Amino acid sequence: xxxxxxxxxxxxxxxxxxxxxxxxxxxxxxxxxxxxxxxxxxxxxxxxxxxxxxxxxxxxxxxxxxxxxxxxxxxxxxxxxxxxxxxxxxxxxxxxxxxxxxxxxxxxxxxxxxxxxxxxxxxxxxxxxxxxxxxxxxxxxxxxxxxxxxxxxxxxxxxxxxxxxxxxxxxxxxxxxxxxxxxxxxxxxxxxxxxxxxxxxxxxxxxxxxxxxxxxxxxxxxxxxxxxxxxxxxxxxxxxxxxxxxxxxxxxxxxxxxxxxxxxxxxxxxxxxxxxxxxxxxxxxxxxxxxxxxx
Amino acid sequence: xxxxxxxxxxxxxxxxxxxxxxxxxxxxxxxxxxxxxxxxxxxxxxxxxxxxxxxxxxxxxxxxxxxxxxxxxxxxxxxxxxxxxxxxxxxxxxxxxxxxxxxxxxxxxxxxxxxxxxxxxxxxxxxxxxxxxxxxxxxxxxxxxxxxxxxxxxxxxxxxxxxxxxxxxxxxxxxxxxxxxxxxxxxxxxxxxxxxxxxxxxxxxxxxxxxxxxxxxxxxxxxxxxxxxxxxxxxxxx
Numbered sequence: 001x002x003x004x005x006x007x008x009x010x011x012x013x014x015x016x017x018x019x020x021x022x023x024x025x026x027x028x029x030x031x032x033x034x035x036x037x038x039x040x041x042x043x044x045x046x047x048x049x050x051x052x053x054x055x056x057x058x059x060x061x062x063x064x065x066x067x068x069x070x071x072x073x074x075x076x077x078x079x080x081x082x083x084x085x086x087x088x089x090x091x092x093x094x095x096x097x098x099x100x101x102x103x104x105x106x107x108x109x110x111x112x113x114x115x116x117x118x119x120x121x122x123x124x125x126x127x128x129x130x131x132x133x134x135x136x137x138x139x140x141x142x143x144x145x146x147x148x149x150x151x152x153x154x155x156x157x158x159x160x161x162x163x164x165x166x167x168x169x170x171x172x173x174x175x176x177x178x179x180x181x182x183x184x185x186x187x188x189x190x191x192x193x194x195x196x197x198x199x200x201x202x203x204x205x206x207x208x209x210x211x212x213x214x215x216x217x218x219x220x221x222x223x224x225x226x227x228x229x230x231x232x233x234x235x236x237x238x239x240x241x242x243x244x245x246x247x248x249x250x251x252x253x254x255x256x257x258x259x260x261x262x263x264x265x266x267x268x269x270x271x272x273x274x275x276x277x278x279x280x281x282x283x284x285x286x287x288x289x290x291x292x293x294x295x
Numbered sequence: 296x297x298x299x300x301x302x303x304x305x306x307x308x309x310x311x312x313x314x315x316x317x318x319x320x321x322x323x324x325x326x327x328x329x330x331x332x333x334x335x336x337x338x339x340x341x342x343x344x345x346x347x348x349x350x351x352x353x354x355x356x357x358x359x360x361x362x363x364x365x366x367x368x369x370x371x372x373x374x375x376x377x378x379x380x381x382x383x384x385x386x387x388x389x390x391x392x393x394x395x396x397x398x399x400x401x402x403x404x405x406x407x408x409x410x411x412x413x414x415x416x417x418x419x420x421x422x423x424x425x426x427x428x429x430x431x432x433x434x435x436x437x438x439x440x441x442x443x444x445x446x447x448x449x450x451x452x453x454x455x456x457x458x459x460x461x462x463x464x465x466x467x468x469x470x471x472x473x474x475x476x477x478x479x480x481x482x483x484x485x486x487x488x489x490x491x492x493x494x495x496x497x498x499x500x501x502x503x504x505x506x507x508x509x510x511x512x513x514x515x516x517x518x519x520x521x522x523x524x525x526x527x528x529x530x531x532x533x
Contacts, residue, residue, distance in 0.1 A: 166397075169390070169397060169398065170398070170401065172389065173387050173390060173398045176387045176389055176390065177385050177388075179349050179381075179385070180379075180381065180387065181387075181398065182348075182373075183347050183370075183379040184370075184398050184399050184401055184447060184448075184451065185401035185402030185403070185404060185451055186401045187370045189368075
């Protein structure tokens, strides 16, 4: 195998990690509330700017470590604000939610343009993230390794949260049968809110990772939100395992396609691939199968 | 006589333009077992959902345990002490049996009780559930799911238990177990029970009173000791 292929394989893995971080929040909130948050991409943007600001205050290696919780909390708070003021009030109307959150997305993009300028800001990554390792003639940039590591940690943490904690149990119950969860004493709106904050926070984290790779611009979220939607759709709408699998498939697909075609054609091929995949397997990568006795 | 545990006054409910409950008045004394009977589509299930809060009511009031609950969301009614075993059982299909029972503990929130563990008496009542505690609920048989749904409601230590057709689609030997469980609920746990059922011989074995619905109204009620299942059978048959 040649070095280019291995290189793209590695790039694909880090792209998959970004897709995953961007898509997890969408998948979680879609699974729970059946709503699509068009402003989700702006949580990435917010995370990116928060990372930049953190590094202004605390430059160097410590800054980037500090930026992770700052971006997580900042984006989670913004997500919470959007959920409690807008999405909760439009809960039964998916189309209105789509439109309203798109409006929020535009407002946030313009807000960033006014505050930070249209050009974008550059995060100066610390030295240990700017280097690279050479393994078998393949150059592995540290920043991309770092992204893969963070995505793996987030995924592991999320799995532990969902499978091993009380709040995770409640989330799964609400996800599977909202009416019954509510009738069993679970405050479903609080669960919605918590998960929305969590998903937004993870997107904020993804924003920090984006900032390590390139400039943070007001519309940086837009270039990742479409692949993130594709990941969620192909993953089987709301399933975490499916979302992970589909993020890996699509990340690798996009990176490997770039061996043969340029970036924009690769994006187009990605879309074609997902459309064909959904034709063959409309239920997504992971289909939920159980013995449902009654409606 | 103390105040009824639940008192429903002039309750109405509608699906869009079509009204399904009209001026329903119903009261249950503490410890009473009430059978709610009637043909399909007369509003029995809607009435249970209106009591639980999982369907909005259009008018009227519901007082439960001295508190007006008409506008409360379902989880607050559950925490106030209403347990629900709905039609179709609604177990959480991808949760294990144990996890399903643990969701029921949410009803204990705000009652100053630790919601840590599923009480042993539920497994004493349904030993089968303990044996299959690690299995996903979606793969259980209908009878097992029904026991699980009742167990989950009991985990929340309700004072009022609502059951919607607990014998529907269940084999006879499990029906006996469910009957024994409901007798236990009444006699040992002192719960008040409102049970929707078309299988009259079943409810006549343990209920105290019945009320019959027709076209969204309660048309008749009476004592089970004084009237036989045959006397009211015409209200259920088509």
